[in-house]
Amino acid sequence: MTDAAIAIETLTAAEAGAAIPDLAAVLIDCVARGASVSFMRALSRDRAEAFWRDVAEGVARGERILIVARLDGRIIGTTQVVAAGPENQPHRADLAKMLVHGDARRRGVGARLLAAAEAAARAAGKTLLVLDTVTGGDGERLYARMGWTRVGVIPNYALMPDGAPCDTTVFYKALG
Numbered sequence: 786m787t788d789a790a791i792a793i794e795t796l797t798a799a800e801a802g803a804a805i806p807d808l809a810a811v812l813i814d815c816v817a818r819g820a821s822v823s824f825m826r827a828l829s830r831d832r833a834e835a836f837w838r839d840v841a842e843g844v845a846r847g848e849r850i851l852i853v854a855r856l857d858g859r860i861i862g863t864t865q866v867v868a869a870g871p872e873n874q875p876h877r878a879d880l881a882k883m884l885v886h887g888d889a890r891r892r893g894v895g896a897r898l899l900a901a902a903e904a905a906a907r908a909a910g911k912t913l914l915v916l917d918t919v920t921g922g923d924g925e926r927l928y929a930r931m932g933w934t935r936v937g938v939i940p941n942y943a944l945m946p947d948g949a950p951c952d953t954t955v956f957y958k959a960l961g
């Protein structure tokens with residue numbers, strides 16, 4: 786897999802709807818490999834697809850920007866920029882569900898998705914991004930490497946897919 790073979794795209798709501806099976810496959814793979822990303826072990830296809838249907842509806846409402854990485858047309862990674870809810874935070878968004886299929890990791894896909902998400906947030910007028918990620922995980926190194934500021938650690942924030950408790954690290958990035 787060469788860098789040039791990977792395409793990074795922002796999906797429309799219709800494209801997001803069409804991508805639900807691919808996106809569900811990436812989510813199921815990440816959970817099966819132990820990622821703490823909201824779901825417990827043995828995530829079913831129905832449940833994963835229901836999650837992505839909600840995301841596609843959020844894209845249609847203009848609440849989310851959905852970015853994917855494709856290799857030969859197949860989705861191998863994804864992330865989202867989610868607008869903050871309160872009316873006093875129009876400048877802020879959250880980065881959510883950064884997922885790269887286990888077979889496609891450690892080749893720069895995560896870094897390219899993150900750079901695209903930051904650019905899309907900036908283009909949407911956002912000046913501040915916030916995220917949380919499992920402490921000590923691959924995501925933590927990615928965000929630190931990409932210039933995000935580590936705010937701190939919240940102990941026992943969530944569960945790993947196997948039920949073990951895990952801490953979360955909160956990061957932010959001011960977009961210049």
Ligand SMILES: CC(C)(COP(=O)(O)OP(=O)(O)OC[C@H]1O[C@@H](n2cnc3c(N)ncnc32)[C@H](O)[C@@H]1OP(=O)(O)O)[C@@H](O)C(=O)NCCC(=O)NCCS
Nearest residue numbers: 815820883884885890891892893894895896918923924926
């Ligand atoms: C976190 C995650 C998105 C990173 O995706 P990725 O595509 O592997 O990210 P990158 O390839 O950009 O970087 C990963 C590592 O590969 C290295 N790398 C990048 N390109 C490389 C290359 N061409 N050759 C060798 N190594 C490379 C990076 O330096 C980095 O090293 P490090 O982890 O030792 O610091 C991925 O591991 C994942 O989906 N994890 C499960 C879900 C998860 O935890 N998501 C975060 C939730 S917030």
